[in-house]
Structure formats: C-alpha cells, structure tokens
Amino acid sequence: MKLAELKGWELRELIKKGETGCKEAVASFLDEIKKKNKSLNSFLTLTEESALKSAEIVDKKVSQKQKLGALAGIPIAVKDNICLRGVKTTCGSHILDNFVPPYNATVVEKLKKEDAIIIGKTNLDEFAMGSSTENSYFGPSKNPHDLKKVPGGSSGGSAVAVASGLATMALGSDTGGSIRQPAALCGVVGLKPTYGTVSRYGLVAFASSLDQIGPLTKDVKDSALLFGVISGHDPNDSTSLKISSKDYLKTLDSYKTKFKVAVPKEAFGAGNEKDVEEAVKKAIKLMEKLNWSVSEVSLPYMEYAIATYYIIATAEASSNLARYDGVKYGYRSKDSSQLLELYQNTRGEGFGNEVKRRIMLGTYVLSAGYYEAYYGKGQKVRTFIKQDFDNVFKDFDIVIMPTSPTVAFGLGEKIEDPLTMYLSDIFTVSANLAGIPAISIPCGKSKAGLPIGLQILAKPLAEETIFKAAYMLEQNLKT
Amino acid sequence: MKYESIIGLEVHAQLLTDSKIFCGCSVSYGADPNSQTCPVCLGLPGVLPVLNKKAVEYAVKMVLAVGGTVAPHSIFARKNYFYPDLPKGYQISQYDQPLSTGGSVEIEIPESKAKKKIHLTRIHLEEDAGKSLHSEDNSYTNTSSNVKQKGETLVDMNRCGVPLIEIVTQPDMRSPKEATLFLNKLKQILEYLEICSGNMEEGSLRCDANVSVRPIAQTKLGTKTEVKNMNSFKAVEKALNFEMERQIGIIESGGRIIQETLLWDAEKELIAPMRSKEESHDYRYFPEPDLVVLKFHPQTISGIGGIRSEEKFGTPTITIVEKIKQSLPELPEARKTRFIKQYQIPEYDAELLTTEKKLADYYEECVKNYPNSKAVSNWVMGEVLRELKERKISVSEFKVPPKELASLLKQVDSGTLSGKMAKDVFVEMAETGLSSEKIIQEKGLVQVTDTKEIESVIESVLRENPGEVEKYRSGKERVFGFFVGEVMKKTKGKANPSVVNQILKEKLSS
Incomplete structure (x- = not known):
C-alpha cells in the first residue's frame, strides 16, 4: 500500500481505523515533496510545521475516539492565490512575493474545521492568468506524465501535486478553465462549481464575476467529498448563494440514473487534436452503451465565448489588480521620487508580461468611448451564451465536450503566441461566463501516453447530477 | 451689465452609522491613524465588500425627506483611479443606476422672503477614501512621530469605507448666497434625520460646485467650471463669489471661460486651477462584480449584508420604504x-x-x-x-x-x-x-420683597445723598436711576426692583 496513491476517502478510513498514524502519513508526503518538487515545481511554499501539528491533533482525536472531520488527516495543497493566515500568498507574482495575509480565506477555515491537513501552497500562472503555469514568476510546473510538457494552468501546481501523489487533494481556482484544463492535462478530476456556491472570500481576485474555487482530486468521490466541505453560504461574500452545504457522497451511487446527454456540434471538428476527439467519442459510445440518450445540439454563441471572456475577464482584472501599487504591501520599486514614477516602476517591475497584457486590454475595453463597443457588448453576448445553455438544459441533464482541444503541449511551445494559448480555454470559458458547474474527468490517453479530459457540464446548482454522471463514467471507463 | 451665476452643487455627507459601509470597522472621528481598519477596508488581496444595512436605511431616509424616489433596483459601480489613499485603486460608488432620483429642498431668500425650490438630480451611496498626510501639514507633524523627512507622505486609512451619500442638485441656484442657503437647509435636514453631523470642518459634509455666469435675461448658459476644496460654509460663499467675479472679469474683457476644475485656497482666499494631470481622469466606471443589485421588494431589501440574504422587516401590510418613511422625524x-x-x-x-x-x-x-x-x-x-x-x-x-x-x-x-x-x-x-x-x-440669593426692610435701606440712601435728592426734587428726574442703583448695591441686588421703584417714588415726592 502506497499512501501517495490513496484517494482521500481511503486515507481517512485508514487513519480512522488506526492503520496508519496521521503524523506519519503527513511526514511521508512531506518527504516525497522534498524529493520531487525540484523537478516538478508544484509547491511554492510548504507549511510543514503547521501540517505536522494538525496531524498530531488528528492522531489525538483518533486515539481518544473523538469524532473526526470529513477531511480528517487528508493532505491538501492550496493554490497560492488563496489566503492562508501567516503564510506567504504570492499569486505567482513578483509583486506579492513578500505578502503574508493576516487572515484565512473562508475555504481554508472550512478545511481546518474538517481536520484537513494543509501541506503547502502551489504554483500557478501569475494571478491565475494563463493555461500552462509558465507565467509564474517562480518558474513553470512540469507535467508528471512528461516533464517536458506543461501541466496546464493556471492551477498547474495543484494538478501536478495530485497527479504525482504529492498531495491527496488540492484546491484550485477556475476563471476560464484554470481547474479543469490542468486536471485534464494531468489526468485528474477537476470541478468548477456553480458561481456562488463556494465563497470567494480570501481568493485573490482575477475576474470577480467568473472566479470560483474548486477541488482537484484523484477521483469523483473525492471531488464530491471536498466540494461538500468547501461549498455553502458565506456572509463575507455578497455573491455567495444562500445554499447550505450538502453530503454529495450519499447520492453518488445510490441509484443508477440514465442521463439525457447533449453533445454540442460546435465542440467537434477542426482545432481538436485527433486523439482528443477520438477519446471523447469513445466516451460518448460508452454513454450509449449505458443506455443514456445522446443527442447532438447546437450552442450557436459558443464561438464568441473566447472573445467575450477576454473582454470581461480583463476588464475586471484591470480593476482588481489596481491595488498592487507599491504603497501598502507587496513589492515596491526603489528609488522613485514621484508618485507616478512609483506606480510605473512598481507595476512595471512587479508584473509579468501576460498580466500587463491583460491589464492593458481591460483598461482599454473600459475606456471612455470604447465601453459600449467592448464591455457593454461583451455583457450582452454573455447573456446569450447563458441562454444557449438554459435552452439546452430544458431538455438535457448534461452537456459533454472535450475539456481541452489538445493534450499537454510542450514547455515554451505557445508562450510566445498568446492567442494560440488563449484557445486552450475554448471549451472551458463558457461555463464561467454562464456561471454553471462543469467537471473534467480523465477519459483515456493519447498515443504518446498523455491524459485526455472529458468535460461534463450541467445547469446551475446541479453538481449532484454532475457527480453521479461522472462517477458512473469513471467506474465504466476503468474497465 | 448685470450678471447672474448658475450654480449646481455636489454634496457629500458622511452617514452616522456605527460601522463602515462594507466592513465592521468603527467610523468614529479622531482615532489614531490606521487604528480603525481591517483587511476589507484596507483592500488587502482577496477581501470582499458586504453592504451595511444601516447605511442603506439612512440614505433612504434622506431620499424620502427631500421627496425623492427610491429606485427599486440600483447597482454599485467601481470608479477607477490611482491614489495612495484609495487602497483598492477604485472607489465603490453608484453610477448609472443610483439609489434615487428627484426630490427638492426649499430655501427662503431673506430679502424678498420668497421661497425657492432647489431640485435634486440624484442621491447615491458610496464609500469614502482615506487621507494622505503630507509632512508639511501641521496636523500631521504635530500628531505623528513617524515623519522621517520633509516631503514624505503617509496615509491614514481610518476614513476608507466610511459611508457617504452624494447629493447632486440641478443648476438651480442663481447666486453664491443661494448656494449657502441651500447648504444650510441641507445640513439642517441631515441633522434632523440624525444621519450626518453636518460638520464641514471635520469633513463630514463636503461640497463641490459647478459654476457659470451669464448676463441677466440671457437664456443661453455660459461655460461652467468646477470648484472644489471648500471646507466651510464661509468658504463656499467666498469661493463662489470669487469664481463668479473671475468669470465676469474674463467675459467683460472679451475672454472665454475654459471648462476646468479649480481649487479654493482658503488661506490665500483665491482659486487656482488643478494641474491638468490631476483632472484628466477617465474613471472607467463599470458595475461592481463583488456586490449584487440593491433591490427594494415590498417587504425586504436584498443585496445587503450578503446577497440574497433577505432580511425581514416590519409587518406585511406596509412596504419597507413606507416603513422607513413612517420612521422619519418631523422635519x-x-x-x-x-x-x-x-x-x-x-x-x-x-x-x-x-x-x-x-x-x-x-x-x-x-x-x-x-x-x-x-x-x-x-x-x-x-x-x-x-x-x-x-x-x-x-x-x-x-x-x-x-x-x-x-x-x-x-x-x-x-x-x-x-x-x-x-x-x-x-x-x-x-x-x-x-x-x-x-x-x-x-x-443666599433670595429676593427681598419685605417693604419694611427696603424702606429702611431707601431711607439711609436718601440720607447719605442729600445733594442728589435736591437735584431730583428740582426736576432732574434722571437721578432716579442713581438711587435705584444705590439701593441695589446695599441689598446686593436682592431687593425686588418694582418694590424699590414704588417706595422710592413715594419717598422722593413726599
């Protein structure tokens, strides 16, 4: 039995039964990280001391037969744009490389309450802007399936941690695919929840109306387990929905459901790698074999999704990132004598190229005279995209698409070509624009042995449907 | 030629809530710099705003007091600009969908006793910014020992997130006097509602003005300028008079008014243009994605204290706005x-x-x-x-x-x-x-009304001043006051003056 290969729910059982000590388990994960992180660059910061301390508490609870939290003893990695009190939270940026938040994100509080072991903070594209983790100030993470390939992004560090067994579970954030795409490229399960189900309090904002925290896990059951813990209303987040968290494990395989599946024709054809398309088609065949009804549908506004996304996301980002000015915290450029110079030098030196590109784009689309043509129109198209989905979900339970048009690409391959890089998100951004939940689960590998992800989308708050469908596919794809 | 000025005002009033508009920090005035702050009002990475219900209720009170209309839906917007005392790099305000429209305030012109309505365009909610303290400021060097060198600027974020309402008038005022009358009236209403202290010197009431002039009887409007930095009622009248005269001077000498923003310098008593760099702002307003629509339903307000958390108010028979209306004091x-x-x-x-x-x-x-x-x-x-x-x-x-x-x-x-x-x-x-x-x-200050006692005092006064008595009796009746004064002196002011008068008259005429 290798601890690193266990699912979260399995590890919790072992610890609960006393078959392994929690501290012992956590220590072995920390050792593994120290061995492998140099080549994978998955973690930016380890929280060794507090992790071991939390593990001791779990061990004590076990020995005293106290009630254990839902995530008791499970080593969890947290993306480095989620605030952890007293621990550096860099967002993969030079401008925040010395920032230590004085408070915990709501999701962190929820993890702690359920006895989870937070073992460290993971690498990401700077401010979660990117699809490869190459935009990190601290260097790219590497795909454990092929170290010359990117792990995807922006939650690349979290996906790598789970895929390589350095952490049992991880939290990521998804603004346009940043959980699902790296999950697909690393061969793990990644969920982007319904907008408003997981509190954003303590998640460093990229694009507030799109950002959502979600789980990266080894299987669907862990995804349901972790989502159940982190979801629920938070009075500190005005956009948090008035829902209570739920135990999604109970219904996961309680009965076999037949799903009505919609396959958008826009998601197939030119642009997709052959291996990806074949794997997804194979998964569709499987659904038919399970007696699910599969139909082709059209999402006519999907072709505008990328353009719309890059208007709205960059507009919000240009405003959200205005606070990094060198005045209060974070990096401050030295030797500026004037205020304007301080701003220009700090931001010029502190931000990387992709972040600057998006700030400029966003500033432009909000400018007087351009607002209506870009931001105003973007908001309208966003509504149409949402309506596309509303229409489909009148007749169907789930929508199936590839998560990413390609498998993991080579490090450096697309970094000089932002537009090509942006197309990595072509199938994922729609869910963020529409606010609906979507999961990526592994569905085979390419000829070169690289993982391929299948994306399942459902209507708002239909995470339960997603988990059930994903769980059934997962069980059947295995055999 | 005679001129009149056309004046419109933008007034900012700090609301007297216990806590800030988007977090739980205290808003009391005069605390140590940065002592009333938290991650939210400091704009630390990852924080989110939650709208204060009291602030909304106070703002609604003002809207109702001036007869404005509360919008059933209003939204918050980000006003983006860089400044050290603006920690998020944007101010959360309201823009194209404000809390209210319409309403008016009546003023009375003292000379003519004529009443005049000053119409309001809108009232909206927003957050205040912090304060920059430059080391040249006395207020700063006196209170802080952190100054390292002259020319250094520190920021105090205590005021960040203090709730404000912005009250915008139509250009209805025709003289600086009318503008101050309006401001006084506005202050009076805010005080009656107990939602603002109205103290301009402390900055809890602030005012910017749009000013233009035109010859009386001309209908076409002149080019307007914006005057800022008027920190007292006196300053408002002085600055507006100054600006009016300045514009008339330019027109009479054949010049043209440039549309610009001007700052009033209270010490030098003059107006100077803001540097063009400071005013070339494009605020790039857009809807605040961290807050939801502020909605007034019949029985509830949503969008406050966490979205969609609809707090129940009052009885089901009246609407929430109606309920606030009923709570208004007599104006x-x-x-x-x-x-x-x-x-x-x-x-x-x-x-x-x-x-x-x-x-x-x-x-x-x-x-x-x-x-x-x-x-x-x-x-x-x-x-x-x-x-x-x-x-x-x-x-x-x-x-x-x-x-x-x-x-x-x-x-x-x-x-x-x-x-x-x-x-x-x-x-x-x-x-x-x-x-x-x-x-x-x-x-021992009990008034002496005992006639006997007073009589004996009067007798001794008359005895001691035979010369004065003679004067009085020869017709110089104004020495009467002298006798009263002497009696009061002797009784240490305790004698009942009407009794004194009566007895004195009797004695002197006898």
Missing part, C-alpha cells in the same frame, strides 16, 4: 409651522428655534414644564444661545437641562428672583451644572 419646515400654531410665537422665533433639532427639542421640553411659551422662547433665543456661543458647545453638551430652565423661570414668576438675578443664576448654572435652588441657597 424643520413642519416643526416651524407647528411651533407658530401650537405655541403662538412669532415666525421669527419659530424659525430660529427650529434651526437645530436639539434646540427645538430643548425648547419644547422647557415649555412642557413652564407653559409661558413666549417667555421660554425669549430665554432660549437670548440667554441659552448666548451661553452656547460663548462656551462653543452644542445643545447636547449644555449643562442646564430644559427642566431646570423651567424651574428657574417659575422662580421669577413667584417673585423669588428678579429677572436680573435669574440671569446671573442661569450663568452660574451653565458654568457648574448645579440646580437653580442649590445656587440660590448657597449664595
């Missing part, structure tokens, strides 16, 4: 009218007594205990206001409770005290906070 105009009718006092008295809610409350409380309403009015307008002014305090800090004033006045009626003595006792009360009985007792 200055209504109270003035009632005072005239109920207490039978002149309009002048009623006007003066109702300028401040606390003063009007004081008056009414006093009348409750001493029903001679005109006498009370005279005392409040005279003695009370004088004491407040001399002591530079507000009514609520005044040491003489209205009941005590009433009992003092009763003692004049009963003859225990003369009017003059009562005034002295009142000053003592204002100084010490003691009751009138106590002061009278301690100083």
Whole structure:
C-alpha cells in the first residue's frame, strides 16, 4: 500500500481505523515533496510545521475516539492565490512575493474545521492568468506524465501535486478553465462549481464575476467529498448563494440514473487534436452503451465565448489588480521620487508580461468611448451564451465536450503566441461566463501516453447530477 | 451689465452609522491613524465588500425627506483611479443606476422672503477614501512621530469605507448666497434625520460646485467650471463669489471661460486651477462584480449584508420604504409651522428655534414644564444661545437641562428672583451644572420683597445723598436711576426692583 496513491476517502478510513498514524502519513508526503518538487515545481511554499501539528491533533482525536472531520488527516495543497493566515500568498507574482495575509480565506477555515491537513501552497500562472503555469514568476510546473510538457494552468501546481501523489487533494481556482484544463492535462478530476456556491472570500481576485474555487482530486468521490466541505453560504461574500452545504457522497451511487446527454456540434471538428476527439467519442459510445440518450445540439454563441471572456475577464482584472501599487504591501520599486514614477516602476517591475497584457486590454475595453463597443457588448453576448445553455438544459441533464482541444503541449511551445494559448480555454470559458458547474474527468490517453479530459457540464446548482454522471463514467471507463 | 451665476452643487455627507459601509470597522472621528481598519477596508488581496444595512436605511431616509424616489433596483459601480489613499485603486460608488432620483429642498431668500425650490438630480451611496498626510501639514507633524523627512507622505486609512451619500442638485441656484442657503437647509435636514453631523470642518459634509455666469435675461448658459476644496460654509460663499467675479472679469474683457476644475485656497482666499494631470481622469466606471443589485421588494431589501440574504422587516401590510418613511422625524419646515400654531410665537422665533433639532427639542421640553411659551422662547433665543456661543458647545453638551430652565423661570414668576438675578443664576448654572435652588441657597440669593426692610435701606440712601435728592426734587428726574442703583448695591441686588421703584417714588415726592 502506497499512501501517495490513496484517494482521500481511503486515507481517512485508514487513519480512522488506526492503520496508519496521521503524523506519519503527513511526514511521508512531506518527504516525497522534498524529493520531487525540484523537478516538478508544484509547491511554492510548504507549511510543514503547521501540517505536522494538525496531524498530531488528528492522531489525538483518533486515539481518544473523538469524532473526526470529513477531511480528517487528508493532505491538501492550496493554490497560492488563496489566503492562508501567516503564510506567504504570492499569486505567482513578483509583486506579492513578500505578502503574508493576516487572515484565512473562508475555504481554508472550512478545511481546518474538517481536520484537513494543509501541506503547502502551489504554483500557478501569475494571478491565475494563463493555461500552462509558465507565467509564474517562480518558474513553470512540469507535467508528471512528461516533464517536458506543461501541466496546464493556471492551477498547474495543484494538478501536478495530485497527479504525482504529492498531495491527496488540492484546491484550485477556475476563471476560464484554470481547474479543469490542468486536471485534464494531468489526468485528474477537476470541478468548477456553480458561481456562488463556494465563497470567494480570501481568493485573490482575477475576474470577480467568473472566479470560483474548486477541488482537484484523484477521483469523483473525492471531488464530491471536498466540494461538500468547501461549498455553502458565506456572509463575507455578497455573491455567495444562500445554499447550505450538502453530503454529495450519499447520492453518488445510490441509484443508477440514465442521463439525457447533449453533445454540442460546435465542440467537434477542426482545432481538436485527433486523439482528443477520438477519446471523447469513445466516451460518448460508452454513454450509449449505458443506455443514456445522446443527442447532438447546437450552442450557436459558443464561438464568441473566447472573445467575450477576454473582454470581461480583463476588464475586471484591470480593476482588481489596481491595488498592487507599491504603497501598502507587496513589492515596491526603489528609488522613485514621484508618485507616478512609483506606480510605473512598481507595476512595471512587479508584473509579468501576460498580466500587463491583460491589464492593458481591460483598461482599454473600459475606456471612455470604447465601453459600449467592448464591455457593454461583451455583457450582452454573455447573456446569450447563458441562454444557449438554459435552452439546452430544458431538455438535457448534461452537456459533454472535450475539456481541452489538445493534450499537454510542450514547455515554451505557445508562450510566445498568446492567442494560440488563449484557445486552450475554448471549451472551458463558457461555463464561467454562464456561471454553471462543469467537471473534467480523465477519459483515456493519447498515443504518446498523455491524459485526455472529458468535460461534463450541467445547469446551475446541479453538481449532484454532475457527480453521479461522472462517477458512473469513471467506474465504466476503468474497465 | 448685470450678471447672474448658475450654480449646481455636489454634496457629500458622511452617514452616522456605527460601522463602515462594507466592513465592521468603527467610523468614529479622531482615532489614531490606521487604528480603525481591517483587511476589507484596507483592500488587502482577496477581501470582499458586504453592504451595511444601516447605511442603506439612512440614505433612504434622506431620499424620502427631500421627496425623492427610491429606485427599486440600483447597482454599485467601481470608479477607477490611482491614489495612495484609495487602497483598492477604485472607489465603490453608484453610477448609472443610483439609489434615487428627484426630490427638492426649499430655501427662503431673506430679502424678498420668497421661497425657492432647489431640485435634486440624484442621491447615491458610496464609500469614502482615506487621507494622505503630507509632512508639511501641521496636523500631521504635530500628531505623528513617524515623519522621517520633509516631503514624505503617509496615509491614514481610518476614513476608507466610511459611508457617504452624494447629493447632486440641478443648476438651480442663481447666486453664491443661494448656494449657502441651500447648504444650510441641507445640513439642517441631515441633522434632523440624525444621519450626518453636518460638520464641514471635520469633513463630514463636503461640497463641490459647478459654476457659470451669464448676463441677466440671457437664456443661453455660459461655460461652467468646477470648484472644489471648500471646507466651510464661509468658504463656499467666498469661493463662489470669487469664481463668479473671475468669470465676469474674463467675459467683460472679451475672454472665454475654459471648462476646468479649480481649487479654493482658503488661506490665500483665491482659486487656482488643478494641474491638468490631476483632472484628466477617465474613471472607467463599470458595475461592481463583488456586490449584487440593491433591490427594494415590498417587504425586504436584498443585496445587503450578503446577497440574497433577505432580511425581514416590519409587518406585511406596509412596504419597507413606507416603513422607513413612517420612521422619519418631523422635519424643520413642519416643526416651524407647528411651533407658530401650537405655541403662538412669532415666525421669527419659530424659525430660529427650529434651526437645530436639539434646540427645538430643548425648547419644547422647557415649555412642557413652564407653559409661558413666549417667555421660554425669549430665554432660549437670548440667554441659552448666548451661553452656547460663548462656551462653543452644542445643545447636547449644555449643562442646564430644559427642566431646570423651567424651574428657574417659575422662580421669577413667584417673585423669588428678579429677572436680573435669574440671569446671573442661569450663568452660574451653565458654568457648574448645579440646580437653580442649590445656587440660590448657597449664595443666599433670595429676593427681598419685605417693604419694611427696603424702606429702611431707601431711607439711609436718601440720607447719605442729600445733594442728589435736591437735584431730583428740582426736576432732574434722571437721578432716579442713581438711587435705584444705590439701593441695589446695599441689598446686593436682592431687593425686588418694582418694590424699590414704588417706595422710592413715594419717598422722593413726599
């Protein structure tokens, strides 16, 4: 039995039964990280001391037969744009490389309450802007399936941690695919929840109306387990929905459901790698074999999704990132004598190229005279995209698409070509624009042995449907 | 040629909530720099705003008090600009969908007694920014030991997130005087509603103005300028007069007014243009994605204290806006009218007594205990206001409770005290906070009305001043006052003056 290969729910059982000590388990994960992180660059910061301390508490609870939290003893990695009190939270940026938040994100509080072991903070594209983790100030993470390939992004560090067994579970954030795409490229399960189900309090904002925290896990059951813990209303987040968290494990395989599946024709054809398309088609065949009804549908506004996304996301980002000015915290450029110079030098030196590109784009689309043509129109198209989905979900339970048009690409391959890089998100951004939940689960590998992800989308708050469908596919794809 | 000015105002009023508009920090004035802050108002990475319900209710009170319309849906917007005292790099305000539209405030032109309505465009909610403290400022060098070198700037974020309402008028004012009349009226209403302290010097009421001039009888508007940085009521009138004269001067010498933003310098008493760099802002407003639509449903408000958390208000028979309306206090105009009718006092008295809610409350409380309403009015307008002014305090800090004033006045009626003595006792009360009985007792200040005692004092005064008596009897009646004064001196002011007058007249004519 290798601890690193266990699912979260399995590890919790072992610890609960006393078959392994929690501290012992956590220590072995920390050792593994120290061995492998140099080549994978998955973690930016380890929280060794507090992790071991939390593990001791779990061990004590076990020995005293106290009630254990839902995530008791499970080593969890947290993306480095989620605030952890007293621990550096860099967002993969030079401008925040010395920032230590004085408070915990709501999701962190929820993890702690359920006895989870937070073992460290993971690498990401700077401010979660990117699809490869190459935009990190601290260097790219590497795909454990092929170290010359990117792990995807922006939650690349979290996906790598789970895929390589350095952490049992991880939290990521998804603004346009940043959980699902790296999950697909690393061969793990990644969920982007319904907008408003997981509190954003303590998640460093990229694009507030799109950002959502979600789980990266080894299987669907862990995804349901972790989502159940982190979801629920938070009075500190005005956009948090008035829902209570739920135990999604109970219904996961309680009965076999037949799903009505919609396959958008826009998601197939030119642009997709052959291996990806074949794997997804194979998964569709499987659904038919399970007696699910599969139909082709059209999402006519999907072709505008990328353009719309890059208007709205960059507009919000240009405003959200205005606070990094060198005045209060974070990096401050030295030797500026004037205020304007301080701003220009700090931001010029502190931000990387992709972040600057998006700030400029966003500033432009909000400018007087351009607002209506870009931001105003973007908001309208966003509504149409949402309506596309509303229409489909009148007749169907789930929508199936590839998560990413390609498998993991080579490090450096697309970094000089932002537009090509942006197309990595072509199938994922729609869910963020529409606010609906979507999961990526592994569905085979390419000829070169690289993982391929299948994306399942459902209507708002239909995470339960997603988990059930994903769980059934997962069980059947295995055999 | 005669000119008139066209003036519109933008007034910012700080709301007297206990906590800030988007977090739980205290808003009290004068705390140590940065002591009233938290991750939210400091704009740390990852934080989110949650709208304060009290702030919304206060703003709605103002809207209703001026007869405006509360928008069923309004939204918050980000106003983006860089400044060190703006920690998020944007201010959360309202833009194209404000809290309210319409409404008006009536002013009275003193000379003509004519009433005039100043119409409002809108009232909206927003957060305040912090303060930049430059090391040249005395206020800064005196209070902080953190100054390292001259020219250094520090920021105090205590004011960040203090709730404000912005009140925007139509360009209805035709002179700087009208602008100050409007501001005074506005301040009065805010105070009556107890939602703003109205203190311009402390910055809880601030005002910017749009000004243009045109020859009287011309209908076409001139080019306007914006005047900022007027930090007192006096400054507003001075600055606007200055700007009006400046514009007239330019027009008369054949020049053209440039549309620009100007700053009033209170010390030099002049106006200077803002550097163009400072005003070339494109604020890039867009809807604040961290907040949801502020909605007024029949029984609830949503969008406050966490989205979609709909707090239940009141009974199901009235709407929430209606409920706030019912909670409004009697406003200055209504109270003035009632005072005239109920207490039978002149309009002048009623006007003066109702300028401040606390003063009007004081008056009414006093009348409750001493029903001679005109006498009370005279005392409040005279003695009370004088004491407040001399002591530079507000009514609520005044040491003489209205009941005590009433009992003092009763003692004049009963003859225990003369009017003059009562005034002295009142000053003592204002100084010490003691009751009138106590002061009278301690100083032995009981008025002498015993005719025998007064008679003997008068006799001795007449005996000691035979020359003056002669003068009086030869027709110089103005020495009468001399005798009264002497009697008062001997009785230490305790003699009842009407008794003194009567006996003196008898004795001198005999």
